[in-house]
Amino acid sequence: MEEVKLIGSSPSLFCTRVEWALRLKGVKYEYIKEDLRNKSDLLLKSNPVYKKVPVLLINHNSIAESLIILEYIDDSWKHYPLLPQDPFERAQARFWAKFADDKCLMGTWTACMAEGEEKVRAIESVQESFAFIEKQIEGKKFFGGEEIGFLDLGIGWICLWLNVMEEVGGMKLLDPEKFPCLHNWAQNFIKIPVIHQFLPPRDDLLNYFKASLNYIQSLAAGKP
Ligand SMILES: N[C@@H](CCC(=O)N[C@@H](CS)C(=O)NCC(=O)O)C(=O)O
Structure with missing residues (x-):
């Protein structure tokens, strides 16, 4: 069973688009609130390149960049396809x-x-x-x-x-x-x-x- 966590911060539009996708797909996830003025070790470790939210954590793997996260979500959960088939x-x-x-x-x-x-x-x-x-x-x-x-x-x-x-x-x-x-x-x-x-x-x-x-x-x- 996959453990899905989202490191995010309100009112980020990049994080919101990922939450929309997870909700449309019916994926259960844990939301980890990030303080961007005092970045957590978890964020720095999960997104060492950009050090930004959102980051999607799937078990021990991390995925950064919201549009790439949307594609990952679409590839992983088939219910409610986001990208066209063609x-x-x-x-x-x-x-x-x-x-x-x-x-x-x-x-x-x-x-x-x-x-x-x-x-x-x-x-x-x-x-x-x-x-x-x-x-x-x-x-x-x-x-x-x-x-x-x-x-x-x-x-x-x-x-x-x-x-x-x-x-x-x-x-x-x-x-x-x-x-x-x-x-x-x-x-x-x-x-x-x-x-x-x-x-x-x-x-x-x-x-x-x-x-x-x-x-x-x-x-x-x-x-x-
Ligand atoms: N291209 C990135 C942009 C993400 C982004 O800019 N996140 C902002 C929050 S809205 C952030 O983490 N800023 C922290 C920083 O720049 O140090 C994406 O699509 O995920």
């Missing part, structure tokens, strides 16, 4: 999930921190990235089709974290008029009980991002 479709789902992390998510955070002209350019750049994702969801309820799948979980942060980063950064990225399909997708996605149940409280997220932004800005100003 090899081309699988490759597409992986491609867009990585693109969304690299360009949309990181771009959003960059825009959040930027100021002045730099902010205007960062917003334009992330909206160009969202336009690619908008094309992927056109004519579909979910990226996975009628049910949510790998790409929905990967992009799931849009349903709450994006809006919080928009508020903290004083900007609007997911304009419903520019991105009607992605906007509708977010409305449908958040209604799914498993998704909804595992969202951190919005106020916690807001405080977390405000504190992170203040810290980064104070470092930049040379007064931590």
Whole structure:
């Protein structure tokens, strides 16, 4: 019998996507809460390369990086497949999930921190990235089709974290008029009980991002 543990930290969107996958699959797991300001020996030993959460522990093996963990979960528990069966479709789902992390998510955070002209350019750049994702969801309820799948979980942060980063950064990225399909997708996605149940409280997220932004800005100003 496999012992499944998840080292995580709230309100991490990377950990939440793993929890969504485990819940959809009906996998029982133990949640080990990590204090990222004082990292545990278990985290440092389990993810010595990046020293980040989430880490999935399966008996004595550890797996890091949330998208890789999602693939591992999908390969290991067949109930409720996350990735499509067709090899081309699988490759597409992986491609867009990585693109969304690299360009949309990181771009959003960059825009959040930027100021002045730099902010205007960062917003334009992330909206160009969202336009690619908008094309992927056109004519579909979910990226996975009628049910949510790998790409929905990967992009799931849009349903709450994006809006919080928009508020903290004083900007609007997911304009419903520019991105009607992605906007509708977010409305449908958040209604799914498993998704909804595992969202951190919005106020916690807001405080977390405000504190992170203040810290980064104070470092930049040379007064931590
Ligand atoms: N690419 C990683 C990102 C994970 C990540 O950035 N985790 C953050 C929490 S949201 C973390 O552990 N930060 C601690 C640190 O940077 O020291 C993944 O997908 O799992």
